[in-house]
Amino acid sequence: MSATANKQLSLARIAVFSLSTIPAAALGAVLVVYIPPYLAGNMGVSLAAIGGVWMAVRLIDIFIDPLLGYTMDRTQTPLGRYRNWILGGVPIFMLGVYMLFIAPRGIGYFYIFVWLFVLYVGNSILVLAQQAWSATLATSYNERSRVFGVGVAVGVVATVAPLFIPIFQSSLGLSDAGAVQAMGLAVVVMTPISIGLAVWFTPERVNKTTAHHFETKDYLEIVTKPEVVRLFLAQVSLTLGPGWMAAMYIFYFRDVLGYSQQNSSILLVFYILIGVAGAPATAWAAQRFGKHRTLMVTTTAFSLGLLAVPLVPHGNLLAGLPVMGWCGFMAAGFGLMISAMMADVGDEIRLHQGKERISLLYSVLSFAAKLTAGFGIGLSSLMLARFGYVPSEGTRNAPEAIAALKSIFILAPIFFVMLGGFCVWGWKLDAARHAGIREQLDARDTLEGHALAAAVVPGAPPSIIVTADAAPAATNVP
Numbered sequence: 001m002s003a004t005a006n007k008q009l010s011l012a013r014i015a016v017f018s019l020s021t022i023p024a025a026a027l028g029a030v031l032v033v034y035i036p037p038y039l040a041g042n043m044g045v046s047l048a049a050i051g052g053v054w055m056a057v058r059l060i061d062i063f064i065d066p067l068l069g070y071t072m073d074r075t076q077t078p079l080g081r082y083r084n085w086i087l088g089g090v091p092i093f094m095l096g097v098y099m100l101f102i103a104p105r106g107i108g109y110f111y112i113f114v115w116l117f118v119l120y121v122g123n124s125i126l127v128l129a130q131q132a133w134s135a136t137l138a139t140s141y142n143e144r145s146r147v148f149g150v151g152v153a154v155g156v157v158a159t160v161a162p163l164f165i166p167i168f169q170s171s172l173g174l175s176d177a178g179a180v181q182a183m184g185l186a187v188v189v190m191t192p193i194s195i196g197l198a199v200w201f202t203p204e205r206v207n208k209t210t211a212h213h214f215e216t217k218d219y220l221e222i223v224t225k226p227e228v229v230r231l232f233l234a235q236v237s238l239t240l241g242p243g244w245m246a247a248m249y250i251f252y253f254r255d256v257l258g259y260s261q262q263n264s265s266i267l268l269v270f271y272i273l274i275g276v277a278g279a280p281a282t283a284w285a286a287q288r289f290g291k292h293r294t295l296m297v298t299t300t301a302f303s304l305g306l307l308a309v310p311l312v313p314h315g316n317l318l319a320g321l322p323v324m325g326w327c328g329f330m331a332a333g334f335g336l337m338i339s340a341m342m343a344d345v346g347d348e349i350r351l352h353q354g355k356e357r358i359s360l361l362y363s364v365l366s367f368a369a370k371l372t373a374g375f376g377i378g379l380s381s382l383m384l385a386r387f388g389y390v391p392s393e394g395t396r397n398a399p400e401a402i403a404a405l406k407s408i409f410i411l412a413p414i415f416f417v418m419l420g421g422f423c424v425w426g427w428k429l430d431a432a433r434h435a436g437i438r439e440q441l442d443a444r445d446t447l448e449g450h451a452l453a454a455a456v457v458p459g460a461p462p463s464i465i466v467t468a469d470a471a472p473a474a475t476n477v478p
Contacts, residue, residue: 017198020194023195025154050381065366068128082130227348231342232364234423237417267317278329308323310406
């Protein structure tokens with residue numbers, strides 16, 4: 001093993017690599033919160049069409065990730081493996097964003113379907129390549145925590161950055177539609193810059209691929225394991241709840257609470273940013289009270305906070321801040337707890353099967369999140385259309401339509417979030433049981449041994465390192 005292999009990655013190197021998280025993070029809230037109202041209110045597309053096309057695209061898109069992941073892991077070129085994919089995803093992603101955010105008037109179902117699909121394919125390539133590269137950039141437990149931790153911090157900043165455009169849209173002389181278009185253009189501009197810097201300054205270590213035999217019984221055992229099923233359902237519920245709210249956020253705060261798009265954006269930024277404190281606080285609580293108990297407490301507290309949203313005085317920004325802050329603080333730990341609990345399940349499966357299945361387990365969560373994210377937008381849009389709600393700005397909706405908006409926005413998310421907490425009721429894989437599993441795994445791993453020497457690929461650029469797939473070497477710093 002090289003002398004440099006054991007050196008810790010510098011914070012600067014991790015921060016530069018974390019720039020690769022910016023495109024997908026910057027698009028996240030903008031796409032879900034602002035595009036449906038923009039298409040419905042300014043482009044004249046019906047809510048039913050938006051809901052239908054979103055579900056159709058997501059139903060197709062959920063099968064893209066496994067295919068991409070399978071192909072990526074078997075890619076070997078002089079430039080590397082994931083480097084090629086992330087560079088190739090940039091133009092696809094940029095084209096999809098531009099065509100959707102700068103859409104001409106008169107677009108219909110087919111136009112939205114095509115460019116939303118292109119956008120999601122580009123997004124999937126960027127996200128999968130970035131995550132896989134992260135896992136090979138750092139191989140030790142603590143080092144990976146540093147890499148993913150900095151990535152989360154950069155992602156939060158990237159998520160809120162475009163949201164300042166609608167906050168200051170009056171000063172910039174932008175209409176509501178102009179602000180949405182400007183956010184899309186901002187994402188387009190940020191993408192090649194952030195990806196270019198990350199790719200240029202970050203070395204890629206490539207693990208050699210080896211043959212993996214598909215054993216049906218092992219996979220059936222995994223997907224039918226009660227703990228996996230429960231976490232899958234929890235992921236479905238806890239994605240659908242907040243996602244359902246996001247799809248109607250602008251509608252509700254504009255037509256029910258009387259907020260402008262500018263003030264609604266301020267509350268949304270606060271909701272997201274408070275997660276910087278909410279996520280570590282949730283992790284702290286989980287260490288003391290257990291992950292499943294912490295998840296049940298946060299889902300209940302989130303639901304109680306959501307019940308306070310209709311009580312916010314009409315158009316009062318200051319009164320809305322603590323309510324949205326409370327909800328954002330509690331929601332910040334949902335994904336963190338599910339991912340951490342799935343990691344514990346992965347240890348138990350590895351002990352039993354003698355094989356690493358963590359990628360498969362996380363693909364189960366990814367499948368659940370993608371499926372329900374699209375359905376949150378689709379179902380809520382279709383329900384609003386069914387009750388006659390008209391999303392165009394300045395439209396005076398009938399009392400029945402506003403009443404439907406109030407109920408759908410509040411009650412459905414509470415139901416799904418509480419269901420997500422209920423899914424882990426009576427969870428048995430607690431700290432004590434997991435400690436026993438880790439003790440057995442560590443003893444077995446010590447006996448087997450797993451470190452192989454790293455070797456440079458002959459004739460390859462110095463930024464590419466190849467290691468054996470069976471046992472990743474320590475983190476490389478060229």
